[in-house]
Amino acid sequence: MMGIDWQPLWLTFKLAGITTILLLLIGLPIAWWLANTRSRIKPVAEALISLPIILPPSVLGFYLLLSFSPNGFPGRFFSDYLDISLVFSFTGLVVGSIIYSLPFMVQPLQAGFEGLPGSLTEASYTLGRTRFQTLFRVLLPNIRPALLTGMVLSFAHTIGEFGLVLMIGGNIPGETRVVSIAIYHEVESLNYATAHLYSGILLVLAFTILLTIYLVNKRLVKTF
Amino acid sequence: MIQIRVRKSLLMAEGKTDLVVDFNLAKGSFCTLYGKSGAGKTTILKILAGLVQPDEGFIAVNGQTWLDTVKKINLPPQQRQIGFVFQDYALFPNMTVRENLQYALNGKPAKHGIDNLLERAELQHLAHRKPATLSGGQQQRVALMRALVRQPQILLLDEPLSALDLEMRQALQTEIYSLHQSFNTTTLLVSHQLSEIYRLSDYIISLEGGKIISQGTPAAVFGQDRLSSKIQLIGEVLSIRENGVVFVLDILVGNHIIKTVATKDETEGLQPGDQVKVFAKAFNPIVQKISVS
Incomplete structure (x- = not known):
């Protein structure tokens, strides 16, 4: 038990934290626009944003892998102009997670605005x-429960990523080996003790996060 | 002087109608927009405020052009000197009463001072409370004061008293009138309460289906058939009961209920809630001074 590698946990929280903050910045204007627009492309935008909810993560991961590779346009843009590789890198995971968790930020915020x-x-x-x-x-202070829900759901959903990370990130220790990948890796190597530990931590954490949302949202709603 | 001449096609419950209005208001007048729901009253207020864009039109207030679709002039709501009191009050739930008023200051010093306004509306002791904890009448007063913080040239009131009980409504009518006078604004009120209209306004614009059907003083608009009556009251039918050969009507006039009899012909088409005129023709009403004891 002493030789436990904490890095996957740390990496997971770093990924979820950065993703949530960036998602807040990206999701807020999108949600505000969706809540106010009468544009004809609104349903199209809503459908696109919600795709990750129903699409298997491997499908999303497959397309992202293709577009992130140096042959795809985003991949080429990032590698040529920013000197960043999106495939098998932490940055790539952040970009992928943002797309993957977008509906979990946008939908609560949009509902809050509406x-x-x-x-x-x-x-x-x-x-x-x-x-x-x-x-x-005026608007943001009055949708605090929605803001909290959006942030916590995005954070939690990013922690729960597996298929997408596996497709675009692989299993590079310290770079892309997040907890869910690490668990898979440990099970494959028959290290059940470590797999148990990681899984247990995630289980407790997920429950605590959800419990906190429900407790806090109840109180937030009451103060109005 | 306010000049407004606008056209906008509206999608109403009954289908598409064109809102076409053209009227002028003298500075300092108290005007009521009267009409059934769906007549376009609220839309006119929102067009004046810049919250709704007409298809074409022209609005000038006290010499300043706010809207001219030909010259492509269109001031945003922020730059129009208006105070708007919404039907649902639209108080910001996250701010206290004082903060709601201060929000309107936008960093500028208050000419009258927030404290004066709070005092005037007897809200000082509630200044630290959130709107949700106030009664309907109190919320209404906060909304009214908030609309006046910026010293508007026009005060727009969208059925501000419809959700209140009679007593509160009458108290606020007095309040609104005295605020209208002391702030020297031009006031536009949306209402379908006849007693309210008679009490407050010096000018009425009566709307139906997006068109002005008549305008003028309350007496001119509502008394158009010019009865040669000795006494005439406007009231609301509360109940109609058949009693032998006649019908007994209960009619609410102001705070009082008048009982009167009517024939079957007269009650034809009448139902509780209808606005009616009650007048006496044949006899002189007797006027007697009430001694104050």
Whole structure:
């Protein structure tokens, strides 16, 4: 038990943390746009964003692998201009995770925005406030439960990745060997004790995260 | 002076209609937009506020052009000097009463001061409370004061009193009128409450299906058939009961219920909730001074 390798756990949390923060920045404008637009392409955008929910991670991983490879456009762009390889690298995992967990951030936020009466935005405008001020001072503070849900779900969903990581990341220790991959690896090597430990930690963690959401959201809702 | 001349096609429950309005209002007047729901009253307020874009039109307020679709002028709501009180009040749930008012300041110092406004509406003791903990009437007063923080040139009130009980409504009517006068604004009220309209407004625009069907003073608009009556009251039918050969009507006029009899012909088509005129023709009403004891 002493020789346990903590790196996969650390790597997993680093991946989930970075993904969640970036997703918040990307998902917020998307959710806001979806909640307000009357554009005809809205259903198309919604369907695209929700794809990862129903698509097997291996399908998504397969396409990402193709496009991330130096022959694909995104892969070539990243390697030529930013000198970053997206395949079998941590950066690649972050980009893949963002796409994979996008619906888990966008959907709660969109529902949160849509649940607010339109008159709040209108009132803010008539009081001389810009869109930006309205978003940060009126809308976001009033969808705190949705923000929390979106962040926690994205974080948890990224921790639970397996198929996608396996396809685009492989199993490189310290670079792409996240916990779920490590468990698979340990089981294959018949190291059941380590597999047990990793699995147990994930199980407890997942339960704690979900319990926290439900407890905190209940309280947040009450304060309004 | 407010000039508004707009056209917008609306998709209503009954199908597509064109909202076409053209009217002028004197500065400082208190005007009521009257009409059934779906007549386009709220849309007119929102077009004035810049929250809804008309297909074409022109709006000028006190010499400043806010909208001119020909010259491609269109001030955003932020730059139009308006105070808007929404039907659902639209108070920000995350802010206290004071913060709701301060939000309207936008960093500028308040001319009247937030404290003065709070005091005026008797809200000082509630300043630290969140809107959700206030009663309907209190929320309404916060919304009203918040709309006045920016010293608007026009105050737009979208059925502000419809959710309140009669007593609260009458208290707030008085409040609204005195605010209208002391802030020297031009006020546009959406209402279908006749007593409210008579009490507050000096001008009425009556709308139906997106068109103005009549406009003028309340007496001119509602008393158009000019009865030669000695006494005339406007009220609402509460109940109609058959009693032998006649019908007994309960009619609410202001705070009072008047009982009167009517023939079968007169009650034809009447139902509780209808607005009616109650007038006496044959006799002189007797006026007697009420001694104050």
